[in-house]
Amino acid sequence: MSEEKKPAPAAAGRGAAKKELSEHFKTYKDVWVFIEMERGKVHTVSWELLGEGRKLADKLGVQLAAVILGPPGNDLKQAISDAWSYGADLAYVVSEPLLKDYRNEPYSKALTDLVNTHKPEILLLGASTLGRDLAGSVATTLKTGLTADCTELAIDDDRCLAATRPTFGGTLLCTIFTLNFRPQMATIRPRVMAMPERRDAKPGRVIEFKLSMVEDDIVTKILDFVPDTSTEEAHLAYADIVVAGGLGMGNPGNFRLITDLAAVLGAEYGGSRPTIQKGWISADRQIGQTGKTIRPKLYIAAGISGAIQHRVGVEGADMILAINTDANAPIFEFAHYGLVGDATRILPALTKAFEARLAVRRMAS
Structure with a gap:
């Protein structure tokens, strides 16, 4: 009679850890796109990412959410309305006077708290000056992976985000996976993804979120604003x-x-x-x-x-x-x-x- 082989303690431990991790990941769902808005105007990279996020969400069978931070007013309402037109199913909205101008502290706090509360599976941001600053701060706080300046996004057979970007000075393309952490984060530069077609759509669900911060908590102060149109840089x-x-x-x-x-x-x-x-x-x-x-x-x-x-x-x-x-x-x-x-x-x-x-x-x- 052959003796039944038992798994080595280390192997058994890894298996249990993998199962526990898999169960933990089930609490994360949906694809989120951060809608970048400055001075009442939404950066078009946000709509480009909603188009790409729609594909990822459909592949996963989950909802696509727009994350909109800004001061109360018509501009915020218009951004929410436009999000439906570009494919969002729901919107997470943080409407606070403190968010009138971009500052890393309140924006990072708002987005980090949102993620910890509602647990998205994937979070996409534009690789603009604002988006890069915010993405790095949020990923570091959440202790999750961030793939920057992606040129292609896909979902693999294990429901993981496959984020492709050039490396080694642009001579090779590599695909990066965030296997052991959630959310999976990526930034994509403007014009990399095609602009989706704007369509008439019914309003989705709006989930409002409160920013747990006051002005005295913020070290950074806005002294002046110099718009890009006042510079001679190429566009x-x-x-x-x-x-x-x-x-x-x-x-x-x-x-x-x-x-x-x-x-x-x-x-x-x-x-x-x-x-x-x-x-x-x-x-x-x-x-x-x-x-x-x-x-x-x-x-x-x-x-x-x-x-x-x-x-x-x-x-x-x-x-x-x-x-x-x-x-x-x-x-x-x-x-x-x-x-x-x-x-x-x-x-x-x-x-x-x-x-x-x-x-x-x-x-x-």
Whole structure:
């Protein structure tokens, strides 16, 4: 008669711990999206994330919730209304005068308390300046995992969030899982995910939450507000047409060919990471995973090889025209149209052709 084998104490302990962890995770449900609002305006990345969150929630068979923090008023009410139009099933709302301007302390306190009380399975935030600051603070307080600057989100067979992002300087893509902690948190940069279609929808359930904090508890004070529109920084993320150059332009002087074409097309201009590192153009015009993510109707890339970190920043464009002397450059693998040749000769010809075409249109109108 064979003797029954008993599991080793260590193995048995791991099995019990895994079962206990699985039971604990059952208390967490739903997908949450933080709705970023400043000065009464919602950042469009929030609606992009609601569109992505809808897919994740449907895959898990749970509800999609919008998390809205801000001062009482019509702007807050409008944000709640818009959340229904972009796919939310319910909204968690913290309406407090203390939340008029973004400060890490009250926002972190409000979101952390919300999570501890209502236990979401997944929490998504935009990788904006505000979102990055808030996400890091909340994840640290909750002692959970946070995957930053994701380019793709999915649900695996074990109901875990699979968050993909570039790594090693943008040369590789890796998928990260938060296996032993909840909620699973991720930030996604503006324009990485497509904007969902706005639809007429019935209002969902609103769950109001009280912020347990007073002004005297907050060290940070708002002294002044300087809007982005008062600066001269580029706004590449929302441009319909973008013209960009890489090291294949040869030298910084040749970047005039990029700006000339951009001016004719009424476009924004930018460059790859090496051109910023060499000081050819300013850092706010960098395109790619470590710069700006863009989704224009037309993207013209001149002298850019198309490394992974650049690809993930531009592949959402409706149309990509690549110009490169190397017929085997990686950018031709994902560009819609390609021209093999010297960008310093092709760009002036394009500029001249567009000038002539646009002049004819103006005369016809």
